[in-house]
Amino acid sequence: MTERVTLITGASAGIGAEFARIFAANKHRVALVARRAERLNALAAEITAAGGAAPIIIPCDLEQRDACDQIAAALAAADVEVEYVVNNAGFGMFGRAIEMDRDRQLGMLEVNIRALTDLSLRFSDSLIRNKGGILNLSSIAGFLPGPGMAVYYASKAYVLSFTEALRQELGSKGVRVTALCPGPVPSEFQARAGFTPGLDSAILNVSAADVALLGYQGLMANKRTVFPGLGIKIVPLLLRLFPRGFIAGAVARLQLRRV
Template sequence: MVLDLAQPDAVAHLRAALAERGAVAKYLVNNAGFGLLGVATSLDHGEQLAMIDLNVKALTALSLAFADDLVAQQGGLLNVGSLAGFVPGPGMAVYYATKAFVNSFSEALWRELGPKGVAVTVLCPGPVPTGFQARAGVTVSGLQSILTVTAADAAKAGYDALMGRRRMVVPGRLANLVPLFARVLPRRTMIALIASTQIRRLGPGGGL
């Protein structure tokens, strides 16, 4: 069904549609989201708040609304986070922050729902060639190119991790270094590295 998940009544519509079909959710995959490239104070404020509504609010609402069904069915929840969730992201500040929420929220649910028989996994890929890049206004090059995984590989990694009841999965060997660097490098250094990448994307006069 076509549904704008950012609308306040989206979850109710989805639950009603399932009820009409006599269906009960066993697995929930929260994959909807978008990003925007640019300096937060310069980008459209309403569009950035809409990003929070979709990336954070809708994901949270769906996860909570279907939790009882997932427990009853002994199913699973797969939330799509991002490598962006491990570091602050000047140049895509709100997007990176939304993914930090997804990563943190999902890990907490892994602990809360796991003892009740529900598998919870957060999938944290780097760049995945989809329509996301065009919507966000970004191009993938340089270091980010070597962190890229295909949509099929990302999906398989997420599925396998969920079935294996793993808390988190980062597709790609090189991508797995990002969480490590985020832990061991000074925060100021990580922010500078991300900013340098975004400066190249934004070009002269980009604001960073």
């Protein structure tokens, strides 16, 4: 029988690294994808030292169009089948969309949307065969417009919609599909996005380890969406009470004052 693996993108730090630790601790062999090979190697050594199966290391940049081909080739060379896909990789950029670098924003879509979609679909036959699952990292940002991070918020709305639709299509075939929707998480994300977390982030944030654990538990329980933290659970309910224009204005006032 071909060995089964859990594919985790963005595994070199933050929530992705925590996903790797949690899946490995639960007896999954993991295949780790990220740009920084040295980080992946260090994490792999940590996992094996803790008694986990040796991870498969796949250093690549998901902004590159051939990245998913590289991932598939590495898995084929290792003679493994994908049982779970954890599409964790993603990044944001903070500022006014028309003033920021257009190519970098399009690169964000390559990672947040194209690569996530590709990996979700590419291994579907394997997921069905192994009765596995897909865990896609969306965000509470996917529920509202985001002046100040317009492209990022829109990308997470896509992830949420795509995940819910894929869940409907694959559920009858025994595949779990879950969207994880955290709020602000203390990680390298904020530094890469170019902003310093404020009071709103301090109130809503949950640790990367807790977010990953709740995501793992939600996937295994076959939940449609997972909202880590009480504050985050309340946000989608509150949003129903206000017009979208009001919400967009409120987000703009909160975020654009930091520009």
